[in-house]
Amino acid sequence: xxxxxxxxxxxxxxxxxxxxxxxxxxxxxxxxxxxxxxxxxxxxxxxxxxxxxxxxxxxxxxxxxxxxxxxxxxxxxxxxxxxxxxxxxxxxxxxxxxxxxxxxxxxxxxxxxxxxxxxxxxxxxxxxxxxxxxxxxxxxxxxxxxxxxxxxxxxxxxxxxxxxxxxxxxxxxxxxxxxxxxxxxxxxxxxxxxxxxxxxxxxxxxxxxxxxxxxxxxxxxxxxxxxxxxxxxxxxxxxxxxxxxxxxxxxxxxxxxxxxxxxxxxxxxxxxxxxxxxxxxxxxxxxxxxxxxxxxxxxxxxxxxxxxxxxxxxxxxxxxxxxxxxxxxxxxxxxxxxxxxxxxxxxxxxxxxxxxxxxxxxxxxxxxx
Numbered sequence: 489x490x491x492x493x494x495x496x497x498x499x500x501x502x503x504x505x506x507x508x509x510x511x512x513x514x515x516x517x518x519x520x521x522x523x524x525x526x527x528x529x530x531x532x533x534x535x536x537x538x539x540x541x542x543x544x545x546x547x548x549x550x551x552x553x554x555x556x557x558x559x560x561x562x563x564x565x566x567x568x569x570x571x572x573x574x575x576x577x578x579x580x581x582x583x584x585x586x587x588x589x590x591x592x593x594x595x596x597x598x599x600x601x602x603x604x605x606x607x608x609x610x611x612x613x614x615x616x617x618x619x620x621x622x623x624x625x626x627x628x629x630x631x632x633x634x635x636x637x638x639x640x641x642x643x644x645x646x647x648x649x650x651x652x653x654x655x656x657x658x659x660x661x662x663x664x665x666x667x668x669x670x671x672x673x674x675x676x677x678x679x680x681x682x683x684x685x686x687x688x689x690x691x692x693x694x695x696x697x698x699x700x701x702x703x704x705x706x707x708x709x710x711x712x713x714x715x716x717x718x719x720x721x722x723x724x725x726x727x728x729x730x731x732x733x734x735x736x737x738x739x740x741x742x743x744x745x746x747x748x749x750x751x752x753x754x755x756x757x758x759x760x761x762x763x764x765x766x767x768x769x770x771x772x773x774x775x776x777x778x779x780x781x782x783x784x785x786x787x788x789x790x791x792x793x794x795x796x797x798x799x800x801x802x803x804x805x806x807x808x809x810x811x812x813x814x815x816x817x818x819x820x821x822x823x824x825x826x827x828x829x830x831x832x833x834x835x836x837x838x839x840x841x842x843x844x845x846x847x848x849x850x851x852x853x854x855x856x857x
Contacts, residue, residue, distance in 0.1 A: 498523035504553030513539040515705035528692040531702035573647040577654040579638035588622040612640040734773045760852035778825040780851035
């Protein structure tokens with residue numbers, strides 16, 4: 489009899505590991521994904537994310553641990569017996585087949601009646617907005633269109649779970665941004681659980697209900713995009729998700745949810761809100777995102793805010809925002825981003841300008857090394 493999970497999670501991974509000789513690709517990870525989630529596994533090259541995805545698909549056999557899907561233990565099931573489909577990074581569309589033939593391929597292998605096959609292919613092509621492209625060959629399509637063919641082929645068999653390995657990596661920036669929202673809308677319409685592997689932080693943040701940040705075969709943090717960005721669990725997550733400034737220092741005192749840290753990197757003490765303050769004398773860092781920092785030619789009046797003086801060393805104009813690199817007297821460089829709210833051909837600040845940068849204690853994080 490097939491083992492069942494007593495847990496209500498739709499996908500459950502229990503202490504799953506994969507070793508290749510002495511190398512540990514995935515190290516005893518556990519994970520729960522709810523039905524209908526769009527869940528992303530985010531990490532750099534070699535972190536183990538694709539190996540984990542391949543174990544979910546059945547293409548890799550775990551060294552240890554279990555995988556449950558909808559309460560059923562599928563750890564030892566071969567790929568063709570799992571109600572799971574996978575969309576590969578290369579899309580792997582058949583060049584000698586038309587779009588319709590590519591999408592219908594899996595259904596024909598299952599020997600579905602011709603009428604049902606044709607109906608489901610039409611439905612999928614309509615869903616991915618390729619109604620008028622059925623007779624074309626892949627070499628007559630753009631990269632974005634081939635990506636949608638691969639998506640339709642993966643969805644036409646109505647899997648319980650769709651696994652996507654770097655699904656948008658081959659697309660240019662503008663098309664990738666557009667396709668992200670298309671993918672979200674399709675997933676929402678079908679209600680199928682999507683598990684996406686990506687190295688692209690922005691893609692994971694936009695697409696996902698939740699994200700697992702992976703490094704060296706383990707999960708560093710699992711949470712909503714807002715949780716992992718605004719409340720990173722450790723310095724690795726803070727550095728990996730977006731851009732952040734860090735100031736190493738030592739805890740001077742803490743109380744009433746406020747931690748004061750003496751930092752040689754900025755030449756003064758910094759304050760931050762903290763629910764679980766570390767002990768006095770602990771080595772920590774104060775971390776603050778560039779968009780949380782204010783920049784001004786004048787010293788701010790609010791004495792509660794952190795306030796540092798420096799010189800504009802570098803700047804970049806990105807249309808919607810400007811990016812500044814401010815060098816402090818200690819030599820520490822701080823990155824600040826400022827929204828360009830009004831139209832102007834003149835810069836607010838220029839190279840070598842003396843400026844003040846400031847932020848509120850609630851905008852800063854306390855991270856342990």
